[in-house]
Amino acid sequence: MDSSVHPLPAAPAASRPGGGQRVLVGHPRRGIAAAVRRVLTGMGVRYVDVAADAGGLLAAVEAEPPDLVIIDRALLRGDESLIETLRAVIGRGELPILILGRFASLAERRAVMAAGATDLIARPLTGAELAARLRGHLENRLLNRSLQEVIRSLQTFHTGAVQRMQLARDMQLDLLPDEALRTGIERRYGVRLDSHFESSSELGGDIWGARPLDDDRFAVFLCDFTGHGVAAALNTFRLHALLEKIDLPGDNPAEMLGAINRLLVGLLPESQFAAMLYAVVDTAADRLTYATAGAPKPIIGVPDCPLRVGESVGLPLGVSMKASYRNRSVEFPPGAFLFLFSDALFEARDWEGRPFGYPGILDLVRLCGPQGGAPAVGGEGGLADLLDRYFAVMPRPLADDLTALWLTRTVPRSG
Secondary structure: OOOOOOOOOOOOOOOOOHHHEEEEEEEOOHHHHHHHHHHHHHHHOOOOEOOOHHHHHHHHHHHEEEOOEEHHHHHHOOOOOHHHHHHHHHOOOOEEEEEOOOOHHHHHHHHHHHOOOOOOEEOOOOOHHHHHHHHHHHHHHHHHHHHHHHHHHHHHHHHHHHHHHHHHHHHHHHHOOOOOOOHHHHHOEEEEEEEEEEOOOOOOOOEEEEEEEOOOOEEEEEEEOOOHHHHHHHHHHHHHHHHHOOOOOOOOOHHHHHHHHHHHHOOOOOOOOOEEEEEEOOOOOEEEEEEEOOHHHEEOOOOOOOEEOOOOOOOOOOOOOOOOOEEEEEOOOOOOOOOEOHHHHHOOOOOOOOOHHHHHHHHHHHHOOOOOOOOOOOOHHHHHHHHHHHHHHOOOOOOOEEEEEEEEEHHHHHO
Protein backbone atom coordinates (compact mmCIF):
# COMPACT_ATOMS: atom_id res chain seq x y z
CA MET A 1 0.00 0.00 0.00
CA ASP A 2 1.27 3.47 -0.85
CA SER A 3 -0.29 5.11 2.21
CA SER A 4 -1.19 3.21 5.35
CA VAL A 5 -1.15 3.25 9.12
CA HIS A 6 -0.52 0.01 11.02
CA PRO A 7 -1.38 0.41 14.71
CA LEU A 8 -1.04 -2.05 17.55
CA PRO A 9 -4.43 -3.12 18.98
CA ALA A 10 -6.06 0.29 19.24
CA ALA A 11 -7.64 1.93 22.25
CA PRO A 12 -9.08 5.46 22.28
CA ALA A 13 -6.99 7.95 24.22
CA ALA A 14 -9.75 8.49 26.77
CA SER A 15 -9.89 4.76 27.59
CA ARG A 16 -6.17 4.06 27.80
CA PRO A 17 -5.20 2.91 31.29
CA GLY A 18 -3.14 5.65 32.87
CA GLY A 19 -3.36 7.72 29.69
CA GLY A 20 -0.58 5.68 28.06
CA GLN A 21 1.74 7.45 25.63
CA ARG A 22 1.33 7.10 21.87
CA VAL A 23 4.17 7.19 19.35
CA LEU A 24 3.82 7.59 15.60
CA VAL A 25 6.53 6.09 13.39
CA GLY A 26 6.88 7.23 9.80
CA HIS A 27 8.97 4.75 7.79
CA PRO A 28 8.60 3.42 4.23
CA ARG A 29 10.16 0.03 5.06
CA ARG A 30 7.95 -2.19 7.18
CA GLY A 31 10.81 -4.29 8.49
CA ILE A 32 12.68 -1.37 9.98
CA ALA A 33 9.41 0.17 11.20
CA ALA A 34 8.63 -3.10 12.98
CA ALA A 35 12.08 -3.06 14.61
CA VAL A 36 11.48 0.49 15.91
CA ARG A 37 8.08 -0.61 17.18
CA ARG A 38 9.66 -3.50 19.08
CA VAL A 39 12.08 -1.13 20.75
CA LEU A 40 9.19 1.09 21.80
CA THR A 41 7.00 -1.72 23.11
CA GLY A 42 10.00 -3.06 24.99
CA MET A 43 10.21 0.31 26.71
CA GLY A 44 6.59 -0.02 27.82
CA VAL A 45 5.01 2.16 25.13
CA ARG A 46 1.59 0.57 24.56
CA TYR A 47 0.37 2.51 21.53
CA VAL A 48 2.54 2.62 18.41
CA ASP A 49 1.20 3.60 15.00
CA VAL A 50 3.17 3.22 11.78
CA ALA A 51 2.71 5.29 8.62
CA ALA A 52 4.30 4.14 5.37
CA ASP A 53 4.48 7.57 3.70
CA ALA A 54 4.07 11.31 4.30
CA GLY A 55 0.35 11.28 3.53
CA GLY A 56 -0.35 8.56 6.08
CA LEU A 57 1.85 10.33 8.61
CA LEU A 58 -0.09 13.57 8.35
CA ALA A 59 -3.43 11.77 8.43
CA ALA A 60 -2.41 9.93 11.61
CA VAL A 61 -1.35 13.15 13.33
CA GLU A 62 -4.63 14.80 12.37
CA ALA A 63 -6.67 11.84 13.64
CA GLU A 64 -5.01 11.84 17.07
CA PRO A 65 -1.93 13.87 17.92
CA PRO A 66 0.72 11.52 19.35
CA ASP A 67 3.20 12.20 22.11
CA LEU A 68 6.18 11.65 19.84
CA VAL A 69 6.80 11.40 16.08
CA ILE A 70 9.71 9.42 14.63
CA ILE A 71 10.29 10.03 10.90
CA ASP A 72 12.80 8.19 8.78
CA ARG A 73 14.62 10.60 6.54
CA ALA A 74 13.90 8.38 3.53
CA LEU A 75 10.16 8.97 3.99
CA LEU A 76 10.69 12.68 3.37
CA ARG A 77 12.17 12.23 -0.05
CA GLY A 78 8.83 12.38 -1.80
CA ASP A 79 6.93 14.97 -3.73
CA GLU A 80 7.12 17.46 -0.88
CA SER A 81 10.36 19.02 0.19
CA LEU A 82 11.81 18.16 3.57
CA ILE A 83 11.06 21.55 5.07
CA GLU A 84 7.49 21.70 3.74
CA THR A 85 6.66 18.26 5.10
CA LEU A 86 8.12 18.97 8.54
CA ARG A 87 6.27 22.26 8.75
CA ALA A 88 3.05 20.48 7.79
CA VAL A 89 3.55 18.00 10.63
CA ILE A 90 4.42 20.70 13.15
CA GLY A 91 1.38 22.66 12.04
CA ARG A 92 -0.82 19.96 13.51
CA GLY A 93 0.52 20.38 17.03
CA GLU A 94 3.69 21.16 18.92
CA LEU A 95 5.00 17.60 18.79
CA PRO A 96 8.49 16.33 19.49
CA ILE A 97 9.75 15.28 16.05
CA LEU A 98 12.74 12.98 15.78
CA ILE A 99 14.43 12.34 12.42
CA LEU A 100 16.00 8.91 12.05
CA GLY A 101 18.48 8.23 9.25
CA ARG A 102 21.84 8.89 7.68
CA PHE A 103 22.94 12.48 7.16
CA ALA A 104 25.53 13.15 4.50
CA SER A 105 26.72 16.53 5.75
CA LEU A 106 26.56 19.11 8.51
CA ALA A 107 24.56 21.37 6.19
CA GLU A 108 21.93 18.65 5.82
CA ARG A 109 21.67 18.31 9.61
CA ARG A 110 21.25 22.04 9.97
CA ALA A 111 18.54 22.11 7.31
CA VAL A 112 16.57 19.38 9.07
CA MET A 113 16.80 21.13 12.44
CA ALA A 114 15.93 24.48 10.89
CA ALA A 115 12.83 22.89 9.41
CA GLY A 116 11.54 22.13 12.90
CA ALA A 117 12.98 18.79 13.98
CA THR A 118 13.38 18.32 17.72
CA ASP A 119 16.33 15.94 17.46
CA LEU A 120 18.32 13.88 14.96
CA ILE A 121 19.05 10.17 15.50
CA ALA A 122 21.81 9.11 13.15
CA ARG A 123 22.16 5.53 12.00
CA PRO A 124 23.76 3.11 12.49
CA LEU A 125 22.85 2.56 16.15
CA THR A 126 21.84 -0.35 18.35
CA GLY A 127 18.41 -1.00 19.77
CA ALA A 128 19.69 -0.09 23.25
CA GLU A 129 21.01 3.25 21.97
CA LEU A 130 17.72 3.98 20.23
CA ALA A 131 15.76 3.07 23.36
CA ALA A 132 17.89 5.40 25.49
CA ARG A 133 17.36 8.32 23.11
CA LEU A 134 13.61 7.72 22.85
CA ARG A 135 13.17 7.25 26.59
CA GLY A 136 14.55 10.71 27.29
CA HIS A 137 12.18 12.34 24.83
CA LEU A 138 9.16 10.43 26.10
CA GLU A 139 9.94 11.28 29.70
CA ASN A 140 10.27 14.95 28.78
CA ARG A 141 7.00 14.80 26.90
CA LEU A 142 5.25 13.20 29.86
CA LEU A 143 6.70 15.80 32.20
CA ASN A 144 5.66 18.65 29.90
CA ARG A 145 2.12 17.32 29.65
CA SER A 146 1.95 16.96 33.43
CA LEU A 147 3.18 20.50 33.86
CA GLN A 148 0.67 21.77 31.33
CA GLU A 149 -2.13 20.02 33.21
CA VAL A 150 -0.94 21.56 36.47
CA ILE A 151 -0.73 24.99 34.85
CA ARG A 152 -4.21 24.66 33.36
CA SER A 153 -5.56 23.52 36.71
CA LEU A 154 -3.89 26.43 38.49
CA GLN A 155 -5.17 28.88 35.89
CA THR A 156 -8.69 27.56 36.29
CA PHE A 157 -8.42 27.68 40.07
CA HIS A 158 -6.92 31.18 39.97
CA THR A 159 -9.64 32.47 37.68
CA GLY A 160 -12.32 31.03 39.93
CA ALA A 161 -10.58 32.30 43.06
CA VAL A 162 -10.27 35.80 41.62
CA GLN A 163 -13.95 35.82 40.68
CA ARG A 164 -14.99 34.56 44.11
CA MET A 165 -12.70 37.05 45.84
CA GLN A 166 -14.11 39.93 43.81
CA LEU A 167 -17.63 38.82 44.66
CA ALA A 168 -16.71 38.67 48.34
CA ARG A 169 -15.10 42.12 48.15
CA ASP A 170 -18.20 43.55 46.48
CA MET A 171 -20.33 42.01 49.22
CA GLN A 172 -18.11 43.52 51.91
CA LEU A 173 -18.29 46.97 50.32
CA ASP A 174 -22.06 46.59 50.29
CA LEU A 175 -21.93 46.47 54.10
CA LEU A 176 -20.80 50.10 54.19
CA PRO A 177 -23.34 52.96 54.07
CA ASP A 178 -24.43 53.63 50.52
CA GLU A 179 -24.79 57.04 48.94
CA ALA A 180 -28.51 57.26 49.65
CA LEU A 181 -28.05 56.61 53.39
CA ARG A 182 -25.16 59.04 53.68
CA THR A 183 -26.99 61.79 51.78
CA GLY A 184 -30.10 61.23 53.89
CA ILE A 185 -28.17 61.61 57.13
CA GLU A 186 -26.33 64.69 55.88
CA ARG A 187 -29.54 66.46 54.89
CA ARG A 188 -31.57 65.38 57.89
CA TYR A 189 -29.03 66.34 60.55
CA GLY A 190 -27.08 69.15 58.88
CA VAL A 191 -23.75 67.30 58.75
CA ARG A 192 -21.12 66.23 56.28
CA LEU A 193 -19.83 62.66 56.32
CA ASP A 194 -16.59 61.81 54.48
CA SER A 195 -15.06 58.34 54.61
CA HIS A 196 -12.20 56.27 53.27
CA PHE A 197 -12.00 52.47 53.23
CA GLU A 198 -8.85 50.67 52.06
CA SER A 199 -8.05 47.03 52.77
CA SER A 200 -4.47 45.76 52.84
CA SER A 201 -5.51 42.69 50.84
CA GLU A 202 -8.53 41.72 48.76
CA LEU A 203 -10.66 41.56 51.91
CA GLY A 204 -10.34 43.48 55.14
CA GLY A 205 -11.44 43.48 58.77
CA ASP A 206 -12.68 47.07 59.02
CA ILE A 207 -16.29 48.23 58.92
CA TRP A 208 -17.98 51.53 59.67
CA GLY A 209 -21.59 52.60 59.71
CA ALA A 210 -24.09 55.36 60.41
CA ARG A 211 -27.72 55.11 61.41
CA PRO A 212 -30.53 57.52 62.29
CA LEU A 213 -31.93 57.26 65.83
CA ASP A 214 -34.61 59.98 65.90
CA ASP A 215 -35.20 63.47 64.55
CA ASP A 216 -32.28 64.93 66.51
CA ARG A 217 -29.85 62.07 66.97
CA PHE A 218 -27.86 59.68 64.82
CA ALA A 219 -25.05 57.23 65.50
CA VAL A 220 -21.75 56.46 63.80
CA PHE A 221 -19.28 53.69 64.51
CA LEU A 222 -15.97 52.32 63.31
CA CYS A 223 -14.89 48.77 64.07
CA ASP A 224 -11.54 47.11 63.32
CA PHE A 225 -11.27 43.32 63.69
CA THR A 226 -7.90 41.68 64.21
CA GLY A 227 -6.05 40.53 61.13
CA HIS A 228 -7.10 40.94 57.54
CA GLY A 229 -8.14 38.76 54.63
CA VAL A 230 -10.98 36.24 54.63
CA ALA A 231 -11.06 35.51 58.38
CA ALA A 232 -11.27 39.19 59.31
CA ALA A 233 -13.84 39.88 56.59
CA LEU A 234 -16.10 37.14 57.94
CA ASN A 235 -16.14 38.96 61.27
CA THR A 236 -17.37 42.15 59.60
CA PHE A 237 -20.29 40.17 58.20
CA ARG A 238 -20.98 38.81 61.70
CA LEU A 239 -21.07 42.31 63.17
CA HIS A 240 -23.26 43.65 60.38
CA ALA A 241 -25.74 40.81 60.93
CA LEU A 242 -25.85 41.55 64.67
CA LEU A 243 -26.50 45.24 64.09
CA GLU A 244 -29.26 44.52 61.57
CA LYS A 245 -31.04 41.61 63.22
CA ILE A 246 -30.78 42.15 66.97
CA ASP A 247 -32.44 44.90 69.00
CA LEU A 248 -29.51 46.74 70.59
CA PRO A 249 -29.38 49.92 72.75
CA GLY A 250 -28.20 52.09 69.87
CA ASP A 251 -28.75 55.41 71.63
CA ASN A 252 -26.35 54.60 74.50
CA PRO A 253 -22.76 54.00 73.28
CA ALA A 254 -21.50 52.27 76.44
CA GLU A 255 -24.45 49.91 76.64
CA MET A 256 -24.22 49.31 72.90
CA LEU A 257 -20.59 48.19 73.14
CA GLY A 258 -21.38 46.03 76.15
CA ALA A 259 -24.19 44.25 74.30
CA ILE A 260 -22.05 43.69 71.19
CA ASN A 261 -19.17 42.42 73.33
CA ARG A 262 -21.33 39.80 75.01
CA LEU A 263 -22.49 38.56 71.61
CA LEU A 264 -19.01 38.49 70.06
CA VAL A 265 -17.44 36.59 72.98
CA GLY A 266 -19.38 33.55 71.87
CA LEU A 267 -19.07 34.16 68.13
CA LEU A 268 -15.45 35.13 67.46
CA PRO A 269 -12.83 32.39 67.05
CA GLU A 270 -10.21 32.16 69.76
CA SER A 271 -7.59 34.97 69.73
CA GLN A 272 -9.75 37.21 67.55
CA PHE A 273 -11.27 40.44 68.82
CA ALA A 274 -12.37 43.88 67.65
CA ALA A 275 -11.54 47.50 68.46
CA MET A 276 -14.60 49.72 68.15
CA LEU A 277 -15.77 53.27 68.76
CA TYR A 278 -19.48 54.03 68.84
CA ALA A 279 -20.75 57.61 68.98
CA VAL A 280 -24.10 59.38 69.13
CA VAL A 281 -24.48 62.94 67.84
CA ASP A 282 -27.31 64.96 69.39
CA THR A 283 -27.91 67.97 67.15
CA ALA A 284 -30.54 69.46 69.48
CA ALA A 285 -28.26 69.39 72.54
CA ASP A 286 -25.04 70.06 70.53
CA ARG A 287 -23.43 67.04 72.24
CA LEU A 288 -21.31 64.14 71.15
CA THR A 289 -21.41 61.03 73.34
CA TYR A 290 -19.06 58.16 72.61
CA ALA A 291 -17.59 55.01 74.09
CA THR A 292 -14.55 53.02 73.01
CA ALA A 293 -13.46 49.40 73.15
CA GLY A 294 -9.71 49.38 72.54
CA ALA A 295 -10.15 51.75 69.59
CA PRO A 296 -7.77 54.56 68.57
CA LYS A 297 -8.43 57.86 70.33
CA PRO A 298 -10.83 60.10 68.40
CA ILE A 299 -9.84 63.61 67.40
CA ILE A 300 -12.47 66.27 68.05
CA GLY A 301 -12.40 69.81 66.75
CA VAL A 302 -14.61 72.66 67.99
CA PRO A 303 -14.51 76.16 66.46
CA ASP A 304 -12.19 78.57 68.29
CA CYS A 305 -10.91 75.78 70.57
CA PRO A 306 -7.72 73.68 70.51
CA LEU A 307 -7.94 70.24 69.00
CA ARG A 308 -9.00 67.61 71.51
CA VAL A 309 -7.69 64.04 71.56
CA GLY A 310 -10.43 61.97 73.12
CA GLU A 311 -10.04 59.14 75.57
CA SER A 312 -9.88 55.47 74.69
CA VAL A 313 -10.60 53.00 77.48
CA GLY A 314 -12.18 49.58 77.67
CA LEU A 315 -11.16 46.12 76.52
CA PRO A 316 -11.55 45.22 72.85
CA LEU A 317 -14.79 43.44 71.98
CA GLY A 318 -14.85 39.66 72.20
CA VAL A 319 -12.13 39.34 74.86
CA SER A 320 -14.08 39.01 78.11
CA MET A 321 -17.72 38.63 79.03
CA LYS A 322 -17.05 40.86 82.06
CA ALA A 323 -15.80 43.86 80.07
CA SER A 324 -17.61 47.13 80.70
CA TYR A 325 -17.54 50.47 78.91
CA ARG A 326 -18.07 54.15 79.82
CA ASN A 327 -19.60 57.06 77.98
CA ARG A 328 -17.73 60.28 77.29
CA SER A 329 -19.71 63.41 76.42
CA VAL A 330 -18.32 66.58 74.83
CA GLU A 331 -19.68 69.76 73.29
CA PHE A 332 -20.37 69.37 69.57
CA PRO A 333 -21.86 72.56 68.11
CA PRO A 334 -22.20 73.50 64.41
CA GLY A 335 -18.74 73.69 62.86
CA ALA A 336 -17.37 70.93 65.12
CA PHE A 337 -15.91 67.77 63.64
CA LEU A 338 -15.12 64.23 64.69
CA PHE A 339 -12.23 62.31 63.11
CA LEU A 340 -12.19 58.52 63.54
CA PHE A 341 -9.66 56.11 62.08
CA SER A 342 -8.34 52.57 62.40
CA ASP A 343 -4.90 52.02 63.91
CA ALA A 344 -3.26 51.54 60.50
CA LEU A 345 -3.23 55.34 60.12
CA PHE A 346 -0.78 55.96 62.96
CA GLU A 347 0.96 52.58 63.10
CA ALA A 348 2.05 52.58 59.44
CA ARG A 349 5.72 53.33 58.75
CA ASP A 350 7.15 55.72 56.21
CA TRP A 351 9.80 54.95 53.57
CA GLU A 352 12.51 55.13 56.24
CA GLY A 353 10.69 52.80 58.64
CA ARG A 354 9.51 55.48 61.10
CA PRO A 355 5.97 55.16 62.53
CA PHE A 356 3.63 58.03 61.68
CA GLY A 357 2.12 58.24 65.17
CA TYR A 358 -0.50 60.51 66.70
CA PRO A 359 1.69 63.64 66.37
CA GLY A 360 1.77 63.11 62.63
CA ILE A 361 -2.02 62.75 62.48
CA LEU A 362 -2.58 65.89 64.55
CA ASP A 363 -0.25 67.84 62.28
CA LEU A 364 -2.22 66.73 59.25
CA VAL A 365 -5.55 67.60 60.85
CA ARG A 366 -4.28 71.11 61.62
CA LEU A 367 -3.15 71.52 58.00
CA CYS A 368 -6.38 70.33 56.42
CA GLY A 369 -8.80 73.06 57.42
CA PRO A 370 -9.18 76.53 58.89
CA GLN A 371 -8.45 77.27 62.53
CA GLY A 372 -9.54 74.43 64.74
CA GLY A 373 -9.07 71.83 62.00
CA ALA A 374 -12.65 71.94 60.71
CA PRO A 375 -13.00 71.82 56.92
CA ALA A 376 -14.61 74.75 55.17
CA VAL A 377 -18.36 74.44 54.80
CA GLY A 378 -19.20 73.49 51.24
CA GLY A 379 -15.58 72.68 50.43
CA GLU A 380 -13.95 69.34 49.75
CA GLY A 381 -13.61 68.61 53.44
CA GLY A 382 -10.57 67.70 55.48
CA LEU A 383 -10.35 63.98 54.82
CA ALA A 384 -9.36 64.03 51.15
CA ASP A 385 -6.63 66.61 51.78
CA LEU A 386 -5.42 64.75 54.85
CA LEU A 387 -5.07 61.43 53.02
CA ASP A 388 -3.35 63.06 50.04
CA ARG A 389 -0.73 64.49 52.37
CA TYR A 390 -0.52 61.23 54.29
CA PHE A 391 0.16 59.02 51.27
CA ALA A 392 2.70 61.48 49.95
CA VAL A 393 5.02 60.16 52.67
CA MET A 394 3.56 56.72 53.47
CA PRO A 395 4.10 53.82 51.05
CA ARG A 396 1.28 51.67 49.74
CA PRO A 397 0.06 49.05 50.22
CA LEU A 398 -0.34 49.47 53.96
CA ALA A 399 0.39 46.53 56.23
CA ASP A 400 -3.10 46.74 57.73
CA ASP A 401 -6.59 47.81 56.71
CA LEU A 402 -7.29 51.54 56.86
CA THR A 403 -10.66 53.15 57.50
CA ALA A 404 -11.09 56.85 58.22
CA LEU A 405 -14.26 58.81 58.95
CA TRP A 406 -14.54 62.60 59.13
CA LEU A 407 -17.88 63.90 60.43
CA THR A 408 -18.57 67.65 60.43
CA ARG A 409 -21.56 69.62 61.64
CA THR A 410 -21.97 72.03 58.78
CA VAL A 411 -24.96 74.25 59.65
CA PRO A 412 -27.20 74.89 62.65
CA ARG A 413 -30.38 72.83 62.74
CA SER A 414 -33.43 74.80 61.68
CA GLY A 415 -36.46 74.50 63.91
